[in-house]
Amino acid sequence: MKFTEFPLPEPxxxxxxxxxFxxxxxxxxxxxxxALAGRDVAGQxxxxxxxxxxxxxxxxxxxxxxxxxxxxKRPRALILxxxxxxxxxxxxxxxxLGKHAGLTIQAIYGGVxxxxxxNALKEGADVVIGTPGRLIDYLKQKVYTLKHIEVLVIDEADRMFDMGFIADLRFILRRLPPFDARQNLMFSATLNTRVMELAYEFMNLPEKVSVTPEKMTAERxxxxxxxxxxxxxxxxxxGLxxxxxxxxxxxxxxTKREGxxxxxxxxxxxxxCRIISGDVEQKKRLRILEQFKEGKLPILIATDVASRGLHIEGVSHVINYDLPQDPEDYVHRIGRTARAGAEGKAISLADEDGAFFIEAIEEFSKQKVPTEWAEDDMFVHDYKRTARPKPKPKPEAKTHGKTHDRPHAKPGEAAGEVKKKRRRPRKRKPAGNGEKQGDGGQKQE
Structure with a gap:
């Protein structure tokens, strides 16, 4: 079908x-x-x-x-x-997509x-898009209200569970208008039992739509x-x-350290190349992603913080330097290429640890991952070596300029010397009520 076949408003x-499109x-x-008929939808x-x-x-x-x-200008739509x-x-x-709709759109998320x-929320917004944490923060401060929400969208609902957001999600959903007084749309790559339980609890008889091919991975x-x-x-x-x-x-x-x-x-x-991980400052992460999207940065190294939801056109290759432990993450990682009908290549390197994850990945993706053997001429050995980053040391105790075998040794103590602690004498209870000290505390007849 073409979009022109739907009864859509001109804007x-x-x-x-x-x-x-x-x-x-x-x-x-x-x-x-x-959705255009007003039905609730759970789409996979x-x-x-x-x-x-x-x-x-x-x-x-x-x-x-x-x-x-x-x-x-209170929010009319909420996207989580x-x-x-x-x-x-x-x-x-x-x-x-909403450039001509005349609606105010505001994103709410941490790190910025x-x-x-x-202040943007106070001024008003028609559509609010956000992560649960900061939305709840502003909600508790009564910066905005959810009482006028007409449309609720939950994106990547299965990831909400994986990242431990389900309690926050329920906190927000319970402060919305009744489920039959709003339209609810839920979209995700997987709709497992937990997600559908959430759908049936907070949605109005949702229509489940599953577009899942025989292979979970993108066709091209x-x-x-x-x-x-x-x-x-x-x-x-x-060499690759x-x-x-x-x-x-x-x-x-x-892991961030391997990255x-x-x-x-x-x-x-x-x-x-540049690297993005969960603890990189948000503004820096966005700046790196923008450079990668614009083609100024040829290689982007990432942990699974970038495996879902990011649409970057023209990604020619995805390389799993480490195979993920979760087979779903493999599908999402390689889905960063071959998007919207394009073609792409996904290369995975399975070392001694990664080999244990292959069976689960193939079972989940419902296909065998083709294996090739690297020829000797594919390896590059004359490269510049750099030292692995050392883990951050734990803060050491102050030793007043002296180094001791024991980190908490006091000044004047020799290295390795253990100073005995003086024990305070225990106070004896005074004798009384017919009791005499030293007789085992027995009463005298």
């Missing part, structure tokens, strides 16, 4: 034209008729298939169709997402100017897996980077 159609994806084709589809556009188009259509009852990056991505798509977002991702020893992973990675000629590459690691090591070595060997 929404102009936004769709600006975004260069013409044909619907399967999830859009199946959910839009239900693989990553990169247009779930965000589906709920944004339905949301804007509903808000423009119904006249605003409240003269004040688990990560800051996903909130930023949804806001960018919303600004594009606290007072600026607070060319996958390949190399078995390699841990000490040979970096030489093989260098030189051989493949990767224009825009995302490299996923399991920092990889970052230092790749930069030392003339492969410019």
């Amino acid at each position: 929404v159609m102009r936004g769709i034209t600006d975004a260069a 013409t044909d619907c994806t399967p999830i859009q084709e199946q959910t839009l008729p239900l 589809a693989q990553t990169g298939t247009g779930k965000t556009a589906a709920f944004l188009i339905a949301l804007f259509a509903k808000l423009l169709k119904e006249e605003k009852q409240d003269p004040a 997402a688990p990560t800051r990056e996903l909130v930023v991505q949804i806001e960018q798509d919303a600004q594009l 100017d606290y007072m600026k977002q607070k 991702v060319d996958q390949v897996l190399y078995h390699v020893a841990r000490k040979e992973k970096f030489p093989l990675l260098l 980077l030189r051989k493949e000629g990767m224009e825009r590459t995302m490299i996923f690691v399991n 920092e090591f990889l970052h230092d070595r790749l930069n030392a060997n003339d492969f410019p």
Whole structure:
């Protein structure tokens, strides 16, 4: 189907034209008729298939169709997402699709100017997109109210559970108008039992729409897996980077420390790259992502903070330097390439530890990951070596300029000397009431 076949308001159609959307994806084709008819929808589809556009188009259509009852600029729609990056991505798509709708859109998430977002909420917004934590913070301060919400959207609901947001999510949902007084849309890559329990509790008889192919991974991702020893992973990675000629590459690691090591070595060997992880300052993360999207940065190293929700056009390669322990994360990682009908390649390196995760990944993705054996000429051994980043040392006790074997030794104590503690004498209870000291406390006849 084409978007022109739906009864959409003219401002929404102009936004769709600006975004260069013409044909619907399967999830859009199946959910839009239900959502535009006012039904609640729980939609499931693989990553990169247009779930965000589906709920944004339905949301804007509903808000423009119904006249605003409240003269004040209180939020009329609420979109909840688990990560800051996903909130930023949804806001960018919303600004594009809703450019001509005349609605105020505000993103709320941690790691950026606290007072600026607070004042923006006070001034009023029609559509609020945010992570649960900061939304609850402002809600408790009564900066805004949820009593006038007409549309609720929960994106990546399964990730909400995985990241421990379910208590916060329920806190927010219980402060919304009754479930039958608003429209509820839930979209996720997986709709497991926990998610559907949440849907049936807080939604009005939702219509479940599942667009799941035989393979969980995107159709046009060319996958390949190399078995390699841990000490040979970096030489093989260098060889692959030189051989493949990767224009825009995302490299996923399991830990921040491994990412920092990889970052230092790749930069030392003339492969410019940056790293984003959960504890990188939010403004810096957004700046790095923007450089990567604009093509100024060829390689982005990331932990699973960037495995979901990010839509970056033109990602030619995804490399799993570390295979993820959670098979769902594998599907989401390689879904960063071959998005919206494009083609891409996903390369995985399985070392001694990663080999144990392959079976679960293949079972979840419902397909065998093709295996190739790296030839000797694919390894690069003449590279510049850098030291692994050392773990941050624990704060040491002050020793007044002296080094002792015992970190808490006091001045004047020799190294390794253990000073005996003086024990205070125990106070004896005075004898009384017919008791005599030293006789075992027995009463005298």
